[in-house]
Amino acid sequence: MDIILLGPPGSGKGTQAKMVADKYHVKHISTGDILRENVRNGTPLGKEADSYMKKGQLVPDQLLVNIIKDRLAQPDVKGGWMLDGYPRTIPQAEALEKILPSLGQKIDVVLNIDVPDKDLVDRLSGRRMCKCGVSYHLQFNPPKVPGKCDVCNGELYHRSDDQAEAIMKRLDAYHKQTQPLIDYYNKKGITATINGSGDIKKIFAEVSKALDKKV
Ligand code: AP5
Ligand code: MG
DSSP: OOEEEEEOSSSHHHHHHHHHHHHHHHHEEEEHHHHHHHHTTTTTHHHHHHHHHTTTTTOOOHHHHHOOOOOHTTTTTOOOOEEEOOOOOOHHHHHHHHHHHHHHHHOEEEEEEEEEEEHHHHHTEEEEETSSSOOEEEBOOOSTTBOOOOOOOOOOOOTTTTHHHHHHHHHHIIIIIHHHHHHHHHHHEEEEEEOOOOOOOHHHHHHHHHHHHTT
């Protein structure tokens, strides 16, 4: 099954994607995680992306299209994938549509996680991340041992774009550049909207219900 996960910053894309990957045996592909790894490793891509990410802006489309094109051509995604953070603009969605047929792949479902803006700021300012990609929240989803990842025991960190000013810019970029994708995929009749407020497990049950209809 090939799945796209849409939703504003802090809506729980990463949190839900980890659970979906485990249950449905699909590869979780997070463009944010790929970019952050490049920033950490100081690659040319990471150096270019960092200047945009720190400010809460989207990284230019062409860089992302190249990342996705390479990633979806790798053998480990042949059993199915879940894209978290791509596409984020209409041109990225159009590019994906051109890439998929040559790989023998197609989008089965677009899950749109809906959370009001007022909840997102709290979620992002209290988030702590591990470099293995798992995210926690100091209050809503704390790790078992403070400051340590439950999965790999790595040190948790505060993302540089989880500061008030960058959060507001990311929300603005979401509304202007990414939200139009909801309509774009609604017109194709492949979207399922999930209420992303409330308990993480309850939301996952709703996600599972939407995916089970597609299996
Ligand atoms: P990216 O890493 O994709 O960030 P994002 O979209 O801003 O989303 P987040 O990762 O912040 O939130 P999430 O929805 O994954 O929420 P999470 O599960 O962590 O992208 C970062 C940057 O990279 C972009 O700004 C851009 O610069 C660049 N980029 C990436 N892809 C790009 C693209 N395609 N094009 C251009 N640029 C691109 O949850 C958030 C918090 O809430 C956590 O603390 C979690 O524990 C908590 N939480 C989760 N669920 C709940 C719940 N139900 N109740 C309470 N708390 C909850
Ligand atoms: Mg994320």
